[in-house]
Amino acid sequence: MNKKYFINLLLLTFISIQPLISQNTPFNCDYYAYLFQKNDVFAVDLASGSAYEVATDITTGNINGAGYNPKDGYIWGSLTYPQKSIVRIGKNFSTTTYTIDALPTSNRYIGDVSHEGIYYSKSGGDTYYIIDLDPESPTHLTSLGTGTLSQSILVHDWAFNSLDNHLYTVEKGTNKLYRINASTGNVENLGVVPALAGLNYTYGAVYFDNMGNFYVSANQTGTVYIINEVTNINNGSSINSNLFAFGPSSSSNDGARCPTAPVPMEDCTNGIDDDGDGLADCDDPSCSGVSACPTIVAPTTSGNNGGLESNNRLSQQINKRNYNRIKTNYTFRKETAKRIVKKSTYAQRGAKKALTLNDFIPLKVINEDEAIESSPTDLIKITNATDIVSVDYQRKNKTVASILALKTEDKVYEHTKYICDRLLGAELLSVSTIQIEEHNFIKSIIKNVDGGVEFVLSLSARESSDGQNFIIENHWNLDKYKSETGYFNFQIWSNSIDDLMLLSTEVIRLLDVKKTIDTYNISPPPPVFVKKGFYKNGVLNLDIVNVNGSTTVEFDAGFKQTETSNLDNMSSTIVLDKNYISNVILDTGKLFDIGFRIGDGTNTPDDLFMSDGSWGVDDAATSTNVTDFTVTPNEDQTDDTEMSIERNINLKASTKEYVSVYKAFNPRFKSVDISSYNALKFKGNGTGTLEVRFIKESINVWEDQFNATVNLGTTNQEYTILFDDFTSTKSSKADFSDVVTLVFTMVSKNGEKQVKEMNISELKLVNSSALSTNDEANSLANQISVTPNPMIESANVQFNSSQYQNGSLILYNQLGQIIQKSDLKINSGKNEVTIYRNKLATGVYFFKIKSDNLNYITKKLVIK
Known part of the structure; x- marks a missing residue:
């Protein structure tokens, strides 16, 4: 810039200051990135991608070209109104507006502040405008003239890298990364960002961290991408980039963040949620494609x-379907x-x-x-x-x-x-x-x-x-x-x-x-929502994501104790800590289903529905007439080695053919592994022969499913059916690792109309001492040990094998669902393998060593 021109410009620059609301404190390099949409402000956690609205309507005009000023700790931006104005924003989001006559009237939607406190902003052309925002400078709040980019680029935001004091940006369409020398206007093309190749998004909010990592947010999808250590990238060298987080979409937007503030990073290999976003290792999108987490895109559900x-x-209708x-x-x-097939009439208005x-x-x-x-x-x-x-x-x-x-x-x-x-x-x-x-x-x-x-x-x-x-x-x-x-x-x-x-x-x-x-x-999405949870023995265990730091939410629920009971209601106040994820335990009593809402009464609430796998009646036979079907709560207590099959049933029907009742092990009709048990136990009475059938996912023909029979007496008594007593026309030994449904059937053998009645209660899966098993498996199983148990972070499992073989270690929850599985190379003799807690909640689990040739007995594992 010409020195004489610069001096004259200072003499001619007229500045008017219009304080709107006095500000108390600067941001002073806090952790968050700030996303400006028109005149609203959102705080963005780059590690998780989560964002929540922290302020609305903070200025008369819309804010764009925002940047953090390291010299005073405030965020500055350009305004659409008043024209030719810039705005200073404090931590409480109060603002002060300054009019700089040297600025153009056009919307300057690109901007950031260098570490010297110099604000560089531009609109769509090659010219950028320079304002001194250093409060210690004699030219504070004056225009320092303009600069011109050495080439035209189609960009929507840029940010200063504190490590080299250069501006960086990514171009829409070409997805090229550019380094810009703000002092000279020289634009350096560093190449196409691999993680963005083929995309056509607008990158309207970009940020830096203290390591020189550049974060680029796509307006349309909200996806945040990371370009690692851009300081070391030269034209022609490789660009290390990756998906980082899934954030909110935005428009009429801009981003600002202190470039010397760190962003937490996920380790991807240690089993710990390092960055606090509730996702550990390969579950975290920032680990996608790294060596420990190769990019394997799983198919979706049909x-x-x-x-x-x-x-x-x-x-019940779903269960029946x-x-x-x-x-x-x-x-x-x-x-x-x-x-x-796409036809010629595709996307045609027609008549x-x-x-x-x-x-x-x-x-x-x-x-x-x-x-x-x-x-x-x-x-x-x-x-x-x-x-x-x-x-x-x-x-x-x-x-x-x-x-x-x-x-x-x-x-x-x-x-x-x-x-x-x-x-x-x-x-x-x-x-x-x-x-x-x-x-x-x-x-x-x-x-x-x-x-x-x-x-x-x-x-x-x-x-x-x-x-x-x-x-x-x-x-x-x-x-x-x-x-x-x-x-x-x-x-x-x-x-x-x-x-x-x-x-x-x-x-x-x-x-x-x-x-x-x-x-x-x-409507906007809920800022507080349930990430995951489960119901067990009268207790709801919920992990709640608390994006906006709510201290309490209201819990309102409607529930039914059984399939045939009336709807009841409950409500309470849930107290949350200000962590990103809080674990909440709610005593609900025994349930068949529950629908509930949590919310703060102001923002969008979260709605959930849970149902246990329901009891249903198969009365499809034309002669079958059900006169009574009642489901009652199961008050029987089970210990940690048993699995209760919830609720008791009473059925009375007349038929010339058959009548059945069935119970899904879960409402999604997904299979569960019950092979850690060896018997079905219940109390019952009724009229004659009861057929009991386990429906396996891997068997496609109904007639080939495993079944057994018992004769019900007229008085209530206890029955135990060993798994070894179940037979199939296609297999000699039952493998109950993929059971979907349990079915009880009564048949009219002679084709005459008969009254059939079954009353079944206290159903559970157990390990019966009456079961005989393979001697070698027992001798090996007796040598399985796990220490410590209970465990806190990890436990060592020791077991023996008589041969080299492939196998796996499988960890189940109390519902029989597989929650961890790892492949093993089993050596002849003594073996040792470690179970890691990762993010598992406190409770009782079961693990099993399963090999090609032998199934070891399942062991219980308690996690503190």
């Missing part, structure tokens, strides 16, 4: 199994499923009078190999859906995304994918937003029981009152949707957030093609 996750008081699928040997086979769900199914937008129809038409009979279409998108013969579309006539579809599974082994990793057509829809990230991660979005479209337009609704809570109107409902999930973005955008586009969308009615 739409054929979807649509029932929240249950909503339909547990799944039971009938097993009984009729139903299996969805994608090899023979109908292929969906068709009636709209169909197929009009809104995206095709060829995520580079799928093929799309197959997987419609679960049996939902129509048990939900409020009147029409259903689901499509699974395939790549390399694996499902990578699905859409479940449902038409309803009187209200929104009554089930959402995120409501239920959190209490059944799945985890809600994140709730934030994704931007479609400049509207922030709620997206959630779910980790399924099998470890697969799905990105999920639900939306519904209803017609306007005149039928000419569509209104789009997107809410976390079903009661926020307008009632007494029909909807087109869409549940969309994918194993990639980018595919979720493409599919959701195309659904919106296809809706707009048929009828113009004139209104979006969208």
Whole structure:
């Protein structure tokens, strides 16, 4: 810059200062990144991606080009109004506005402050504007002129790296990383960022940490990417980049953060949640693709199994639907499923009078190999859906995304994918937003029981009152949707957030093609939500994510003790600490199902529903007439070595054929491993022969399932059926590692109408001393030891083997669900392996050494 020009400019610069609200304290380099959207402010935890609104309407105009000033500890930015103004923001988000006449009237949406306290801001051109913000400088709050970039670049934010005092930015479209010398305007192209290759997002908020790591947030998806140690990158050298966290989408935005503040990092190998985001090691997105956590994208669940996750008081109907699928040997086979082909009428307005769900199914937008129809038409009979279409998108013969579309006539579809599974082994990793057509829809990230991660979005479209337009609704809570109107409902999930973005955008586009969308009615996501939990013996155990630091939330619930009891209510106040995740224990008493809401009364609350696997009646035989079916609470106490099968049943029916009752081991009809037990025990009485059948997931033919019989007497007595007593036409020995359902059946042997009665109580799985087992297995099992037990962080398991063999160590919870599994190379003689606690909650667990040739007896493990 010419020195004479600079002096003249100082003489001509006119500054007017307009204090709006006096500020008390600066930020002074705190931990958070701050995201500005128009004139609202969000605090962002880069480690977790979580964000919450900390201030609204802090200025008259919109804030952009924000940056942290190391010289005074405040955040500064440019304003759209008053024109030619900048704003200083304090930690309490009060502001002071300054007008700098040398600034242009255009919106300066790019900006940051150097470590010398010099503010560099620009709009869309190559010219950037320079303001002195060093309070110790004689030219404080004056324009220092302008600079010009050495080349044109399409960027939306930049940030100073404290290690070299250069600006860094990423260009939209090309995804190139640039280093800029703010003093000279020289722009250096460092190459395409590998983690961003192929994407076309706007990077409107970027940040630095004290190690020179550069964080780039994609406006549309909210995904945060890290570019490691940019100081050491030269043109042509490799760029180390990765996914870092899943944050909120944003627009009209900008980011600011103290560049010398650290960001917690996940170790990825030590079994500890190092960065405090509730995710350890390979579960943390920042570990994706590192050597310890290779990028293996798991397939998603099929739409054929979807649509029932929240249950909503339909547990018994759902149970019956799944039971009938097993009984009729139903299996969805994608090899023979109908292929969906993109036709010439795709995305055409046309003159068709009636709209169909197929009009809104995206095709060829995520580079799928093929799309197959997987419609679960049996939902129509048990939900409020009147029409259903689901499509699974395939790549390399694996499902990578699905859409479940449902038409309803009187209200929104009554089930959402995120409501239920959190209490059944799945985890809600994140709730934030994704931007479609400049509207922030709620997206959630779910980790399924099998470890697969799905990105999920639900939306519904209803017609306007005149039928000419569509209104789009997107809410976390079903009661926020307008009632007494029909909807087109869409549940969309994918194993990639980018595919979720493409599919959701195309659904919106296809809706707009048929009828113009004139209104979006969208709610914000809940800032406090249940990440995961479980119910056991009258207690709810919840892990609650507390994004906005709430101190209390209200708990309101409706519950039923059994399938046939009335609905009761309960409420209480939950006290939270200010940690990101709090563990909360709630005494509820014994339950069959519970639906509850937690919230602070101001922000969006979180809703959950949990049901145990329900008891159901199979009265499909035409001659069967059920005259009484009652389910009562099971008051029997079980110890840690037993598994109670909840609730007692009383059945009375007349039939010429058969009548059955059945109990799913969990409401999602997923298999559980009960092979650590060896007998079924219960009390009962009734009329004659009772057939008992365990339904295994791996057996497709109903008649081949393992069964046994007992003769019920007229007086109540105790029965024990050893697993060895169960037989099958296809196998000589029962392997109950994948049991889905327990069925009790009574048959009229002679075809005459008979009254059948069964009363069964205190059902449990036990280890009976009457069971005889393989002698060698017993001798080896007796030599298994675990120390310490109870354990705190880890325990050592020692066992013997008579031969070299492959095997595995499997850890189960008290529901029989596998929660950890590791492969073993078993040596001949003495072996030792370590069990790590990781994030396991306090409680009782079971572990088993399982080999190719021998099954060792299951051992109990207590974690303090």
